[in-house]
Amino acid sequence: MNLPDSPAEEAVSAELAEVRPALVAAYGAALGGARAAVLTRLWRALASEPLPWVARRERGPGGTAVLLADGRRLEGPPADPYATAPHVTGLRLGGAVFSQAGRLVRALGVPHGEAFAAELDDSTASLALSLAGQPDGPEEAPAAAWEWEQRIVDGHPYHPSCRSRPGFTVAEQLAYAPEHRPVVELAAVSVPAAECLVTGEWPDRLRQGGRILLPVHPWQAEHVLKQADRIPLPGAAAHPLMALRTLSPVGGGPHVKTALSTRLTSSVRDISRYSVETAAAVSAFAQGLAARLDGRLHFTRTLAAATAHGPDLAAVLREPPEAYADAAAGEQVVPVAALALAPFARSADWQARFARLALPVCLRVLELGVALEAHGQNLLVVLSPGGDPLRLVYRDLADVRISPARLARHGLAAPPVAGRLVTDDPVVLRRKLFGSLVAGALAATAGSAEALGRALAAAAPELPATDDTAALLADPLPAKALTLMRLSPEVPGDQWTALDNPLMGGERAVRAG
Numbered sequence: 001m002n003l004p005d006s007p008a009e010e011a012v013s014a015e016l017a018e019v020r021p022a023l024v025a026a027y028g029a030a031l032g033g034a035r036a037a038v039l040t041r042l043w044r045a046l047a048s049e050p051l052p053w054v055a056r057r058e059r060g061p062g063g064t065a066v067l068l069a070d071g072r073r074l075e076g077p078p079a080d081p082y083a084t085a086p087h088v089t090g091l092r093l094g095g096a097v098f099s100q101a102g103r104l105v106r107a108l109g110v111p112h113g114e115a116f117a118a119e120l121d122d123s124t125a126s127l128a129l130s131l132a133g134q135p136d137g138p139e140e141a142p143a144a145a146w147e148w149e150q151r152i153v154d155g156h157p158y159h160p161s162c163r164s165r166p167g168f169t170v171a172e173q174l175a176y177a178p179e180h181r182p183v184v185e186l187a188a189v190s191v192p193a194a195e196c197l198v199t200g201e202w203p204d205r206l207r208q209g210g211r212i213l214l215p216v217h218p219w220q221a222e223h224v225l226k227q228a229d230r231i232p233l234p235g236a237a238a239h240p241l242m243a244l245r246t247l248s249p250v251g252g253g254p255h256v257k258t259a260l261s262t263r264l265t266s267s268v269r270d271i272s273r274y275s276v277e278t279a280a281a282v283s284a285f286a287q288g289l290a291a292r293l294d295g296r297l298h299f300t301r302t303l304a305a306a307t308a309h310g311p312d313l314a315a316v317l318r319e320p321p322e323a324y325a326d327a328a329a330g331e332q333v334v335p336v337a338a339l340a341l342a343p344f345a346r347s348a349d350w351q352a353r354f355a356r357l358a359l360p361v362c363l364r365v366l367e368l369g370v371a372l373e374a375h376g377q378n379l380l381v382v383l384s385p386g387g388d389p390l391r392l393v394y395r396d397l398a399d400v401r402i403s404p405a406r407l408a409r410h411g412l413a414a415p416p417v418a419g420r421l422v423t424d425d426p427v428v429l430r431r432k433l434f435g436s437l438v439a440g441a442l443a444a445t446a447g448s449a450e451a452l453g454r455a456l457a458a459a460a461p462e463l464p465a466t467d468d469t470a471a472l473l474a475d476p477l478p479a480k481a482l483t484l485m486r487l488s489p490e491v492p493g494d495q496w497t498a499l500d501n502p503l504m505g506g507e508r509a510v511r512a513g
Contacts, residue, residue: 002031006102008121012129015170023132030131031124034163035100037086038124041160042101045483047079049497053110068108081479081499082443082452084157084340100124101160112487119164119486127154127163129170130179145322145380148338149242150178157337157376157444159482167223167262176219178240184247185237186256187221187230188213191308197273199280200304203317205234212306215315217245217258224261224312242337242377248320254303257316257396270311275398278417279305279316282397285415289370296361298324300395321380321393330385333393336441337376344387351446352458354381354389359459359472361392362437367466369406369414371432373399375440401432430471431478431496438472439479439499453502460503477501 009031016024047057047064058065059078066074076091090097091104098104102121105113130153142148155162165173174180188206196212206213213231221230238247238256245260259270283302290299300319307314325331339345345354358381362374372378372394380393404414405424414422423429438456446452456473463469476498484495 002028002035005031006100006121006125008102008118008125009128012125012170016129019171020174023129026132027128030128032089033086033131034124034128036089037127037154038101038120038160038162039091039099039104040083040086040088041158041162042104042120042483043076043079043088043091044081044083044158045160045481046074047076048081048479048499049481049484050495051110051484051487053108074108080449082439082446082449082502084444084447110487112489115489116483116486119161119166122166123161123164126165126168126173129173130154130163130177133174133180142332145320145333145335146239146241146248148332148334148341150181150239151341152242152335152337153179156482158440158479161482161486165262168219172219176217176240176244178242178244182240183237183250184218184240186215186233186247186258187218187236188233189216189221189225189308189313190214190231191313196306196308197276198304198306199276200283200302200317202304202306212308214306214308214313215256215258216313217247217260219262220258220260220312224259242335246318253320254317255320257318259312259314261312271305271307271314271316272311273307273314274419276305276307276314276316278415278419278421279398281415281417282400282402282421285402286370286394286397289365289368289412292368293361293364295391296357297365297392297394299397300324300393302397318395321395324391324393325382331390332383333380334383335376336379336381336445339376339381339445340447342387345445346447348451348454350387350389351442351451351455354445355442355455355459356462357381357389358392358437358442359456360462360464362433363464363466363468363472366429366433366468367406367464368410369403369412371401371403371429372436373432374437376444379437379441401429403429426467426471430468431494433468434472435478435480435496439477449500449502456503473501473503475501 013027016027046066053069055067055069063075063077064079072094074091074093076088090099093107102117105117175182176184190208190211190213193210193212235251237250240247246255246257248255261270279302286299300321303317303319305316321333325333344350362372365372378394378396382390384390401423402421403424407414443452446455460473478496479499481495481497
């Protein structure tokens, strides 16, 4: 058993002893795996991202060395930017070996490092808690989409803050986090309709005279809204999904995306007025786009969205992805992030078939004028009873990118939206899709550069002959520089790195920029 070491680990252990003493031993046993998982993600970043205090990197068959601008040398195992298994248990800086990500960042002494180190400590402790809370022994295969989502324990496959949940106590993580498999009781806040922005068809069951009932996550209600006059919602018991703030009602029906004003991984999860304003128009546009895709890709409809008094009080009602799977025929719809849990998805043959489904259709959508943020949470795959990938489902259109120029070339009218969703810049469009789908969803499913290269090579002959395809096959792959973003709080928006393209072969250095 590993003993708690950081203050965050000790705090979780102490609180567990109060609220769930039966998990204390399992938590201690899980700490080693959690530390390795977070350190593995951090090593990926240190070996690949354009960090200003890194002078250069040296790579060889025996390992990777990161040369710091102050002359120090950080050494570790070979750094595969697409690897997902927690394989880094220690990194050597000078004469010391560090097994904990937070301690290493503090020793590096980089700008904004102390705050980031605290996040890494929280991520490690929360991940150990998540691992400790899993059932003992084998389980039956999930029967419902929400069950797949709740079995994803270790969070973002490449972000060191994969399980950081600032502001959540241990009791709240156990009560609300999907991997702990709770049922969450939503409530509502009643707001005069005249004070709300509503798009789509807000349902009658969430209206009360001249007022709108806005579903509210209980954590948000207690910590942010601090409203005691919440209204119980009949049938509001729901299963939290991997996004944590999005829930699937126990009795079925639309998924409920709630505001949750805390930072999970990189972003604060509120719902902006802009997202509500554009929700209905973008959803209707996506349905028209799907008609051009021969049934290979479906978009879950945004049924309604509403906000009042700012992004802390808002909700989106979204069609469940199960609507696009034929349950009577034994089909299932599974988030791509959950594929690592499925034994069939570990085979090279299955990964090739999945790439031949996902890449051509998403590149076709890009050619038409829309770059999807097709990471493992937004992108789902419909599986046959035997596990064959049949078609795709995409949910959450709040962060796609739309190119009016590309749409016009194909005789398509752009939706009536402006702002951050709209761009004709091919670099921005390709980063959005390639960074989420290829360096994200496909890479995490493959689990290594070698496996990703095989899957991409299998799909390459079936890809459309476009400039986007040429860039995908020949250029380094864009990926969000997630650690650089956490260490650059003064820089707004996304920052990027360029990873070695496994289709290009060889042990070439990661190109950071």
